[in-house]
Amino acid sequence: MTIAGWILPALELGSPCSYDIMPVPEVQRPASGWVKRVLIGRDPKRTLARVVIWVAVCLFVAKFVLLPIRVQGISMMPTYQEGRVNFVNRLAYVFHEPKRGDPVAIKLAGEHVMYLKRIIALPGETLEFRRGRVFINGKLLNEAYVRYPCAWDHPPETIGPGEYYVVGDNRTMDFTEHYQGKAWRSQIVGKPLL
C-alpha cells in the first residue's frame, strides 16, 4: 500500500526528457513517511494503545504464566545446559499433581532464585539409592535422563505426605555435595517449558 504510493509516480516518468526534470525532493519525501508509518503506524494513538496492551500482556504472562529463567550451574546437565534461557510454566500443576520424572522449579525464599531438579519419588513412597541406582518401594527406577552414572548409596527413606524427593540429573559429584532432598508441594513453582 504505501510502497505503491511512491513508486508509481516514478514509473510514470518513463521518457528520458521527463526523467531529467523529475523533482528529486518529491521522490525522497515519502521515504521518511514510510519509516514513520513502519515505526508508529498510521494512527499513533492506536499504536500507543497496542504497545500498552502488548506490554501489559507480556508482563502478565511473565509474572503469572511463564516465568523467564536462566539456568545456572551443572546440577541438571546434560538435560539443561548452563546459561540457557527457559520458562517455568506456572500452570503445569493446576489440573494435576507433579509426576515422577518431571523436572520442576523449586523456590527458596522467593522466586528470584530457584532450584531446578527432577522429581524421583512421590508422597508416601520409599526411596533408596544402591550403587547409584534408584529404587522406589524396592523396585528399580529406569532413569533414561541420567547420562553420568554415580555410585551413591542412601538408606531407604519414606517420603511424607505433601513431599516430593527431588534430585539433579548430573550425579557425578559426591552424594553430600549434590543438593537434593525432599521439597514441599508448596515449594514447587512449576515445570520448565523447554
Add this chain to the structure above:
Amino acid sequence: MTKWILRLALLTALATGGLWAWRHLFPGPEQIIRQRLSQIAATASTSGDEGIIPKAARVQKLTTFFTPDVQITIEVPGLITQEISGIDELTQLAAASRSMGQAIRVELIDVSVTLAPDKLSADAHMTGKATWPGERTPQVQELKAHLRKVDGQWLIDRAETVRTLR
C-alpha cells in the same frame, strides 16, 4: 471522555507519587529492616583489593548490625557447618575472611519481613546470594533472621541457614 481519561491518569500518577514520597520520607519498620538488610549485604561485599584500614572499617561496620549476644548457625551441606556465638566471634571470623582478600558480592533477595505484635522484634526470611568473580555459578542459600529493636535500631540477634531441601 478523553478529558476524563487524562484526569484519571493524572490523579493516579499523583497518588502514586504521593505514596512513594510518603514511604520515602516516613519509612515503616518493615522498610527500615529491608534497608538494614541491604546495607548488611553491601557491607559484606568487597572488591578484594581494599587496604587494611578500609577492611577494618568494613568489619567494624558489619558488627554494628548485630546484637552483642548474636547467635548465628550456618549449615550448608557439603560446604560448611559453623556456630557463631557473640559479636567477638563474629568480628574475628569477618576479619579472617577479609584477610583472604577475595572479592565477593553478597545480595539478600526475596526478603519478607514479619513484625511481632509489639513491633519491637521481627523475623526476616530471605535468599542469600554470594557471587565470586570468575565463578559462573553463585552460591545461594535460604536464610532466616530474628531482629530486635535496641535503642531505636534494628539489630540481628539470631540468624540461621534454612535447608530448602530436607
